[in-house]
Amino acid sequence: MAFCEQCGTPLLESALFCAGCGKEIASSAASRAMALDAARSTPGSSRASTADDFAELPEKWRQRFATIEKAGGERVRWWRWPAAKQLSTKEKRLITSNLWAFVFGPFYYLYLGLWRKAITLSLVALVLDVILSMAGDALNIPIDNFLWIVSAIMFKQCANVDYYRKTVLKRREWW
Ligand SMILES: [Zn+2]
Structure with a gap:
């Protein structure tokens, strides 16, 4: 098993960031670059990330991304963490x-460049609001x-994983 050269935390095999301190893992970046070359020969496959992509990434996001990878990486959604048992309460938070995302909702999503998801989540929030207000009337x-709090919580819950999927996995999905 490899260890973080900065803080000594054991590293997950495919981790891009250290779960302890958020430092980028160079060897993972190198192996992802190789996977990227392999992916390029396969048309239509999604692009993997390289370390250069994260040079400007703030500390806070590195820690979030490291925690998301620890929780199961690609398969993580805010309601489903394959490796949830390995997470502390602080990491879940x-x-x-x-x-x-809680305060600015879709506008924060636009700021992050997640406009597809901003539209999808806004529509979902709208539908939820209609249903809830009809139920409230009844x-x-x-x-x-x-x-308002329904959509605020929805944006808050989704924001970090959505940004991980955009930044690290290079996904451009509506959902
Ligand atoms: Zn570290």
């Missing part, structure tokens, strides 16, 4: 906490005052 509960 790293995956789903994003104050900017049950005579004044739910309208609380509807």
Whole structure:
């Protein structure tokens, strides 16, 4: 097993970032670059990342990405972490906490360049709002005052994993 040269944390085999300190893993980047060359010979396959892509990435995002990789990487969604048992409460919070996404929602997504997901999540939020307000009317509960929090939580929960999928996995999906 390899260890982080900066802090000594054991590294996952395919990790791009150290789960302890967020440092980029050079050997992983090199092996991904090789995978990238292999992928290029296969038309239609998605592009892998190289270390250069993360030179400008803030510390906070490196830690989030390292934690997402520890939680299961590609298969991670905010409601599904294949390796959830290995995560501490703090690490789980790293995956789903994003104050900017909570406050600014779709606008923060646009800022991150996630416009497809901004549209999809806004539509989902709209549908949820309609359903919830109809339910509120039917049950005579004044739910309208609380509807904003539904979409705010949705954007907050999705933001870090969505940005990981865009930045590290180079996915450009609507969902
Ligand atoms: Zn480290």
